[in-house]
Amino acid sequence: MNFILLSGGSGKRLWPLSNDVRSKQFLKLFQNEAGEYESMAQRLLRQLRAAFPDASVTIATGESQKSAVLNQLAEPDGGGISVCCEPARRDTFPAIALAAAYLYSEQGLGEDEPVIVCPIDPFVGPDYFAALARLERAVRQDAASLVLMGAAPTYPSAKYGYFLPGPAPAGQGENGEGVRPVAWFREKPSEEQAAGYIAEGALWNCGVFGFRLGYLLGILAGYLPAKTYREVYEHYGELPRTSFDYAVAEREKAVGCIRFEGAWKDVGTWNTLAEVMSQPALGNVVLGSGCENVHAVNELEQPLLVMGAKDMIVAAGPDGVLVSDKHQSSYIKPYVDGLHQRVMFEEKSWGSFRVLLEGPHGHSMTVHLAVRAGGQMSYHCHQNRDEVWTVLSGRGRATVEGRETPMGPGTVLRLPAGARHTLRAETAMELIEVQLGCAVEDADVKQF
Amino acid sequence: MNFILLSGGSGKRLWPLSNDVRSKQFLKLFQNEAGEYESMAQRLLRQLRAAFPDASVTIATGESQKSAVLNQLAEPDGGGISVCCEPARRDTFPAIALAAAYLYSEQGLGEDEPVIVCPIDPFVGPDYFAALARLERAVRQDAASLVLMGAAPTYPSAKYGYFLPGPAPAGQGENGEGVRPVAWFREKPSEEQAAGYIAEGALWNCGVFGFRLGYLLGILAGYLPAKTYREVYEHYGELPRTSFDYAVAEREKAVGCIRFEGAWKDVGTWNTLAEVMSQPALGNVVLGSGCENVHAVNELEQPLLVMGAKDMIVAAGPDGVLVSDKHQSSYIKPYVDGLHQRVMFEEKSWGSFRVLLEGPHGHSMTVHLAVRAGGQMSYHCHQNRDEVWTVLSGRGRATVEGRETPMGPGTVLRLPAGARHTLRAETAMELIEVQLGCAVEDADVKQF
Numbered sequence: 001m002n003f004i005l006l007s008g009g010s011g012k013r014l015w016p017l018s019n020d021v022r023s024k025q026f027l028k029l030f031q032n033e034a035g036e037y038e039s040m041a042q043r044l045l046r047q048l049r050a051a052f053p054d055a056s057v058t059i060a061t062g063e064s065q066k067s068a069v070l071n072q073l074a075e076p077d078g079g080g081i082s083v084c085c086e087p088a089r090r091d092t093f094p095a096i097a098l099a100a101a102y103l104y105s106e107q108g109l110g111e112d113e114p115v116i117v118c119p120i121d122p123f124v125g126p127d128y129f130a131a132l133a134r135l136e137r138a139v140r141q142d143a144a145s146l147v148l149m150g151a152a153p154t155y156p157s158a159k160y161g162y163f164l165p166g167p168a169p170a171g172q173g174e175n176g177e178g179v180r181p182v183a184w185f186r187e188k189p190s191e192e193q194a195a196g197y198i199a200e201g202a203l204w205n206c207g208v209f210g211f212r213l214g215y216l217l218g219i220l221a222g223y224l225p226a227k228t229y230r231e232v233y234e235h236y237g238e239l240p241r242t243s244f245d246y247a248v249a250e251r252e253k254a255v256g257c258i259r260f261e262g263a264w265k266d267v268g269t270w271n272t273l274a275e276v277m278s279q280p281a282l283g284n285v286v287l288g289s290g291c292e293n294v295h296a297v298n299e300l301e302q303p304l305l306v307m308g309a310k311d312m313i314v315a316a317g318p319d320g321v322l323v324s325d326k327h328q329s330s331y332i333k334p335y336v337d338g339l340h341q342r343v344m345f346e347e348k349s350w351g352s353f354r355v356l357l358e359g360p361h362g363h364s365m366t367v368h369l370a371v372r373a374g375g376q377m378s379y380h381c382h383q384n385r386d387e388v389w390t391v392l393s394g395r396g397r398a399t400v401e402g403r404e405t406p407m408g409p410g411t412v413l414r415l416p417a418g419a420r421h422t423l424r425a426e427t428a429m430e431l432i433e434v435q436l437g438c439a440v441e442d443a444d445v446k447q448f
Numbered sequence: 449m450n451f452i453l454l455s456g457g458s459g460k461r462l463w464p465l466s467n468d469v470r471s472k473q474f475l476k477l478f479q480n481e482a483g484e485y486e487s488m489a490q491r492l493l494r495q496l497r498a499a500f501p502d503a504s505v506t507i508a509t510g511e512s513q514k515s516a517v518l519n520q521l522a523e524p525d526g527g528g529i530s531v532c533c534e535p536a537r538r539d540t541f542p543a544i545a546l547a548a549a550y551l552y553s554e555q556g557l558g559e560d561e562p563v564i565v566c567p568i569d570p571f572v573g574p575d576y577f578a579a580l581a582r583l584e585r586a587v588r589q590d591a592a593s594l595v596l597m598g599a600a601p602t603y604p605s606a607k608y609g610y611f612l613p614g615p616a617p618a619g620q621g622e623n624g625e626g627v628r629p630v631a632w633f634r635e636k637p638s639e640e641q642a643a644g645y646i647a648e649g650a651l652w653n654c655g656v657f658g659f660r661l662g663y664l665l666g667i668l669a670g671y672l673p674a675k676t677y678r679e680v681y682e683h684y685g686e687l688p689r690t691s692f693d694y695a696v697a698e699r700e701k702a703v704g705c706i707r708f709e710g711a712w713k714d715v716g717t718w719n720t721l722a723e724v725m726s727q728p729a730l731g732n733v734v735l736g737s738g739c740e741n742v743h744a745v746n747e748l749e750q751p752l753l754v755m756g757a758k759d760m761i762v763a764a765g766p767d768g769v770l771v772s773d774k775h776q777s778s779y780i781k782p783y784v785d786g787l788h789q790r791v792m793f794e795e796k797s798w799g800s801f802r803v804l805l806e807g808p809h810g811h812s813m814t815v816h817l818a819v820r821a822g823g824q825m826s827y828h829c830h831q832n833r834d835e836v837w838t839v840l841s842g843r844g845r846a847t848v849e850g851r852e853t854p855m856g857p858g859t860v861l862r863l864p865a866g867a868r869h870t871l872r873a874e875t876a877m878e879l880i881e882v883q884l885g886c887a888v889e890d891a892d893v894k895q896f
Contacts, residue, residue, distance in 0.1 A: 015753075
């Protein structure tokens with residue numbers, strides 16, 4: 001099977017754990033059976049690999065998430081996972097079109113092959129993957145040019161899209177996979193409207209689409225005379241900034257759908273996240289006396305003590321601290337928009353960095369770097385700042401202006417402004433980086 | 449006037465801002481008229497200096513608070529303030545006895561001179577100082593050997609001590625300062641008992657005592673054949689571990705008291721602290737919609753966002769985060785006792801340090817050092833750890849094994865284990881210190 005997993009979005013709604021570069025799907029909030037914490041993206045990919053060990057998986061994402069995708073999801077040998085990176089964020093139609101061209105020209109996938117597109121972060125159980133298999137069979141049977149999956153709604157949400165499965169065409173029963181035509185689509189209605197749709201029999205639009213590769217390349221040809229990844233990449237800006245639902249699904253006459261009865265959750269707010277957390281507290285948290293219906297997540301090393309709180313979310317991380325009534329937590333976005341805050345934690349292709357201290361007037365910044373075993377930074381320099389690296393643990397090799405230096409616990413390396421440098425970790429490494437200059441800012445990086 | 453200000457106590461009840469080495473009186477939570485934040489100790493001392501510009505002030509404290517006292521309260525020229533430091537924590541009687549000996553032998557105070565002892569941290573207005581002056585006059589008039597101050601209670605608190613002013617002795621009216629004999633003392637009663645005491649006319653024991661110096665030296669002589677600071681210091685362990693109330697006030701026949709009608713608060717819990725905060729939020733705090741009766745203090749640089757909270761205290765600092773219902777916040781102590789946490793922020797005589805990152809297995813620690821202009825560390829070394837200093841800002845001179853090095857922004861200095869070193873700041877300095885070794889612990893310091 002061929003999957004395109006869509007990884008997009010920015011993470012204001014799960015602030016302070018998510019931020020502009022750390023979307024909700026990368027937060028390690030879920031405990032697997034081995035007791036390890038994994039992110040929504042890691043959880044879904046693990047489930048997908050278990051259900052379809054031979055599947056080919058392409059993750060469609062943007063530059064800002066590429067590092068997190070590689071850091072969390074890439075396997076040393078590739079593991080059948082490719083990353084297709086947009087040159088700029090547009091919307092789901094261009095992203096899926098680019099990924100389709102990638103499958104065609106870079107993976108050599110035939111135009112007759114079915115492709116399943118789905119989000120990287122729904123919270124689902126094993127029955128979801130059985131439904132994906134059903135969807136793929138429906139595509140193979142040519143039940144429709146485009147087949148969608150709809151989840152049976154459990155409440156009239158104003159946050160999801162809806163579609164109504166119509167009656168099977170006259171003289172023709174449902175096929176074996178239960179495919180029905182789609183009668184109409186409705187985007188994010190009021191709760192009252194949503195209740196009416198549900199009474200009619202409408203389903204939640206899960207953002208899961210199945211089609212033969214050639215079908216989508218045909219639609220792409222209507223926008224761009226391009227078929228290969230390189231061509232689409234170069235002309236990406238000419239594709240419309242529009243969703244796949246709008247550009248394809250809602251315009252297609254022969255669109256079919258299957259109904260998925262199992263549990264399906266888009267964990268996009270603190271309130272919905274709390275519903276799927278396996279335990280009320282995560283991290284260094286003490287829930288004291290009098291707490292009722294409290295969920296607390298603490299990513300800091302220091303303890304979080306909660307006493308006598310009711311119906312609340314408490315979340316603490318490098319970017320800040322949130323204390324919110326559960327209901328109110330859905331309205332967090334405008335407050336977070338108003339914070340104008342720098343990103344304090346970011347995943348990189350080589351590991352992660354966390355800001356420990358910002359000096360006044362932007363003249364210094366102290367950062368903790370964690371480099372994966374085998375992780376390697378790009379060869380780069382900074383124009384306006386010196387850096388001092390002190391190795392806390394692990395071993396590796398730094399290269400500064402072409403000269404290699406072995407690095408181990410206690411090694412101190414000065415990197416003057418302008419000096420090209422990189423680091424390759426042999427074992428997992430931790431370093432303290434002190435940045436010093438007249439204007440210390442993230443944008444001051446020149447890569448070679 | 450001669451004051452002994454008692455600075456003691458550890459700060460579990462205002463966790464996470466207070467801790468074992470940072471008592472509540474040193475938290476900078478109060479805005480003065482110039483808009484600057486000051487601690488309870490700084491506030492009281494400022495008020496005292498304004499009321500009695502010529503007063504001599506001796507601060508009686510312990511080793512663990514000495515640095516904070518010097519850092520917050522010492523003036524460059526001394527400013528008439530001395531610090532009398534106990535060799536070990538015992539209780540208020542030994543501390544006051546040592547300070548009395550200090551006034552006698554080190555300050556040359558005559559045995560006839562009145563001395564006023566009071567805590568360093570009540571939250572009071574100017575009328576409190578007028579009452580202190582009244583107390584001193586009563587001592588000068590020999591209204592009693594020992595004169596106490598009692599505050600008019602505003603509610604039946606179970607946390608304070610009470611005493612009852614008795615009728616003036618037969619044939620003798622109150623003296624001009626309103627001194628009455630004390631009929632009885634009661635320690636920390638139940639709220640019900642407290643209500644009964646108040647109905648009888650009892651006052652809160654403010655912990656304020658006035659006496660002639662010779663009176664206390666006489667009582668001290670009953671425990672130790674010692675009168676000078678050095679003698680009492682050397683035999684400090686032989687003094688009973690008991691309070692001044694128990695050892696002196698409650699045994700004295702000729703104990704008088706004056707009544708203070710003004711506002712007096714012992715700001716010892718989050719709940720009482722919230723009552724005297726001039727604004728509901730302090731630090732980088734956003735109080736979002738739906739907040740009612742919320743007080744929030746944030747000592748971290750990162751934002752704290754509170755939404756839809758009611759009747760709550762939120763406090764965030766280097767040691768952790770507290771989220772508590774206001775009423776519940778009085779019961780914090782056993783939870784904090786259970787945290788077994790290292791101190792993340794500490795004031796030093798030369799400035800302050802804050803732990804930014806603890807490495808795993810105690811093999812490293814990254815610390816931010818802020819050194820006052822003119823601040824100087826002791827000449828010291830560490831047995832089991834190397835240190836790397838990187839200067840972020842400011843200028844000064846380091847001495848390592850007798851060799852002096854100028855220090856400025858960007859200077860990196862390695863301090864191998866065993867190397868004696870010190871730093872003297874010419875201007876205010878900030879440094880990052882990385883500690884590395886097989887066992888990085890606070891106790892590993894040898895001073896010269």
